[in-house]
Amino acid sequence: MSEQSAKPYLVRAICEWCADNGLTPYLAVRVNPQTRVPAAFVKNGEIVLNVSATATRKLTIDNQWIQFTARFNGASQEVAVPVGAVIGIFAKETGYGFSFTTPDDPVASLAVSTAPRDSQAIGAPKLADASRPRRPSHLQVVK
DSSP, rough: OOOSHHHHHHHHHHHHHHHTTTTTEEEEEEEOOTTBOOGGGGTTTTTEOOOTTTTTTEEEEEEEEEEEEEETTTTTEEEEGGGGEEEEEEEEETEEEEEOOOOOOOOTTTBBOOSSSOOOTTOOOOOBOTTTTOTTTTOOOOO
């Protein structure tokens, strides 16, 4: 039996943490053929989505998909994102959250660790500074 990815659990946890603290959870997504998002808002193959309770309807985050309905330029659209396409989840107001390096590899995908920087194991994926995770600076935020 293969081990399940921690990514969907982390996405749900950051969404809940944001809601509990009055923050806005933003989801960074690398768009692929399975991703259903409004193409007009995709920049450089990526999109950032507001997944707060006030911005979405019928939000579900299971271990395979993130699905919801949201308004884009006044038009309601259904959004479906495979969990593997998620490259980050963060609070809009603070930038705190997680970013994932590769959408396909659950072990190498965690870009944030509680391990000190100097304790990198040989062959382990390079991990970002855990002191303050930030959203990728190249991603444009969709409001």
